[in-house]
Amino acid sequence: MKYLFQFGRILAFCLAGELLHTLLPLPIPASVYGLALLLAALVTGLVRLDQVREAALFLTGIFPLLFVPAAAGVMDLLPEISAMLLPILLAVGPVTVLVMAVAGRVTQALARKGGNRDAE
Template structure:
């Protein structure tokens, strides 16, 4: 379905992202149960570091060419990393506090 959305919608979003959004919606709506995807999710997170080996090899191969652009790369990477860490932390805090509030309301 992610591939279909990618072909139909004129947005610059990869099909895999559409697929993840659809999976999230299916999980939230109860169409797909967590138990149905938990084993695959655990497997994928277990091999996650392996998925980055080709990217790391590509960086090592192009290291000499990247030397000239090192300062702009660092200027781009550092603020983006801080932004991602801050937004992930804020999102996690919001979701955690929301869950705690719901649990407190149910008790």
């Protein structure tokens, strides 16, 4: 029953994100609004982490499974994709390296900051 209440809280923020997406004329996806609202609620203490933790861990645990239908859809488009393979590889390769480098730098900076805070 605890999982249902936690999932319900997360779902409420998704619904609020959908409402904001409908009301605001900005090109921001509804899921981003929902995540930002949930983050704000967690930071301000409106929602405590233990009120959503287990359901969030479950959802992130099954997250790769949610990409299976999208990957199957891409396989249906293989003839169209193969015609544009070189431009796709030229775009995806450098961007992947860039994202990995930035994520690594941010992680290192946060680890250093967290290590300094523990020393105080």
